[in-house]
Amino acid sequence: MTVTAIRQSSPGRLTVVLEDGSEIRSTLSAVTELRLYTGRELDEEALERLRFVSARSLGRDRALELISRRPMSRRELRDKLLQKGETEDTAEYCAAWLEEHGFLNDESYAAAVARHYAAKGYGPGRVRAELGRRGVQRELWDDALEAMPAPDDKLDKFISSRLKDPEDRQQIQKISNALYRRGYSWEEIRSALRRYSAQIEEN
Numbered sequence: 290m291t292v293t294a295i296r297q298s299s300p301g302r303l304t305v306v307l308e309d310g311s312e313i314r315s316t317l318s319a320v321t322e323l324r325l326y327t328g329r330e331l332d333e334e335a336l337e338r339l340r341f342v343s344a345r346s347l348g349r350d351r352a353l354e355l356i357s358r359r360p361m362s363r364r365e366l367r368d369k370l371l372q373k374g375e376t377e378d379t380a381e382y383c384a385a386w387l388e389e390h391g392f393l394n395d396e397s398y399a400a401a402v403a404r405h406y407a408a409k410g411y412g413p414g415r416v417r418a419e420l421g422r423r424g425v426q427r428e429l430w431d432d433a434l435e436a437m438p439a440p441d442d443k444l445d446k447f448i449s450s451r452l453k454d455p456e457d458r459q460q461i462q463k464i465s466n467a468l469y470r471r472g473y474s475w476e477e478i479r480s481a482l483r484r485y486s487a488q489i490e491e492n
Contacts, residue, residue, distance in 0.1 A: 292329045293318060301350070304305055307331075310334065315343035345382055347377050352383035353392065362395050363388065364424025399425045399433035407471075410443045414456060415472025444473065444481035452485065 292307040303320050305313045323335075331339065337477045348370065355361070357368055363384045370380040387393035402423065403416045413434050420430050451464050461482065468478045 290331045292325055292327055292331065294327055295325060302347075305343075313339055313343055314347060315339070316346040319343045319346040326484065344376070344379055348379040348383045349386055351375070352387055356387060356392055360398050360401060361393075362398050362424045363393055366393060368424070395425050396429050396432065398423075399429045400436050402489065403433040403437045407437045407443070409446060411473065412468070412472030412474070413437065414469075414474065417423075418472070442478065444468065445484060448481055448485045 292305060292306040293308050296304045296306065298304050298314070301317050303315050303317055305315050305320065305325060306472060319339075323339060323342060331463060351373060352366060352370060360444070366387070367380045368383050370383060371377070375383070377448070384393060399420055402419055402425070406416050406419060414442070416434060416437065417430060420433065421427075426435075447468060448464060451458060451467075465475075465478050465482070468481075469475065473481075
């Protein structure tokens with residue numbers, strides 16, 4: 290099969306046109322790696338190699354574009370690539386390539402997720418749920434949670450801004466439930482309420 294044309298479709302993207310009229314979407318890096326040029330003859334093995342290298346090169350470009358928009362876990366990236374039409378093999382290759390080159394790191398991502406939700410006033414329970422939802426491996430959760438700042442300030446501010454009457458059991462229950470939904474344990478909530486009561490008594 291003869292290469293009859295190599296056309297640029299966008300920056301870094303090329304289309305290889307074959308003598309039977311078929312086209313293979315590729316990239317500048319793939320065409321350069323395979324030393325393609327107009328008039329080159331490709332046997333079946335060379336054609337398969339062209340398709341394989343092009344698919345992986347296009348997949349890498351897509352993966353880099355996705356990861357540049359927002360941080361994500363390895364599983365999130367794989368799932369997103371599969372949604373975009375990449376094969377399992379290409380998606381796995383791209384995730385491994387990004388990890389190897391330092392663009393993808395689940396440990397750093399887990400820590401960033403923990404910091405983000407801690408800053409928004411959420412507790413460890415919510416962080417665990419988010420890490421699970423985002424596909425972060427469970428063995429990375431503990432280190433991320435240990436890096437979270439102590440929740441006392443966030444809990445104290447939440448309670449002091451909402452609890453108007455420390456004797457109102459219904460109000461206390463409502464605040465406790467809200468904090469539990471935000472990912473705090475009952476023990477953390479009880480401790481914070483005791484601190485609030487002690488502060489009220491002191492004042």
